[in-house]
Amino acid sequence: MEILVASSIAVLTACGIYLVLRSHTFPVILGISLLSYAVNIFLFASGRLVQHLPPILNKYGEGSYTDPLPQALVLTAIVISFGMTALVVMIALGAFLSSDEDRIDMNESPETGDSS
Known part of the structure; x- marks a missing residue:
C-alpha cells in the first residue's frame, strides 16, 4: 500500500510540475492544484497508513491509534x-x-513594442 501511495504522489507531482511549466494560465492553475493534492496525500500518509484504527486512544491508553x-x-x-x-x-x-x-x-509585447 505504501508503494501505491508513494507512486501516486510521484505521478501527481510530475504532472503538476509539467503543467506549471506551460505557457498558458489555465494549465498552470491545474498544475498548482495537482501539486496541492500531492502535498495533501503526503501529509495524510505521514500519519501512518493503517486501516480500522480509531484516531483517539482508548480508555486505558493501550493499543494503537491513528494520529489525528x-x-x-x-x-x-x-x-x-x-x-x-x-x-x-x-x-x-x-x-x-x-x-x-x-x-x-515574459518577453516583449507585440502590440506595444516595449519590453518589460
Missing part, C-alpha cells in the same frame, strides 16, 4: 486550496477577458 493531526492538516489544506484556486481562476479569467488571450509571456 495529519488528518486535520489535510482537511484545512483542502479548504484553503479550494478557496485559493477559486481566487486564481477568477483573476485569470479577468486577465483573459481583458486581453483576449491566456498566454503567459
Whole structure:
C-alpha cells in the first residue's frame, strides 16, 4: 500500500510540475492544484497508513491509534486550496477577458513594442 501511495504522489507531482511549466494560465492553475493534492496525500500518509484504527486512544491508553493531526492538516489544506484556486481562476479569467488571450509571456509585447 505504501508503494501505491508513494507512486501516486510521484505521478501527481510530475504532472503538476509539467503543467506549471506551460505557457498558458489555465494549465498552470491545474498544475498548482495537482501539486496541492500531492502535498495533501503526503501529509495524510505521514500519519501512518493503517486501516480500522480509531484516531483517539482508548480508555486505558493501550493499543494503537491513528494520529489525528495529519488528518486535520489535510482537511484545512483542502479548504484553503479550494478557496485559493477559486481566487486564481477568477483573476485569470479577468486577465483573459481583458486581453483576449491566456498566454503567459515574459518577453516583449507585440502590440506595444516595449519590453518589460
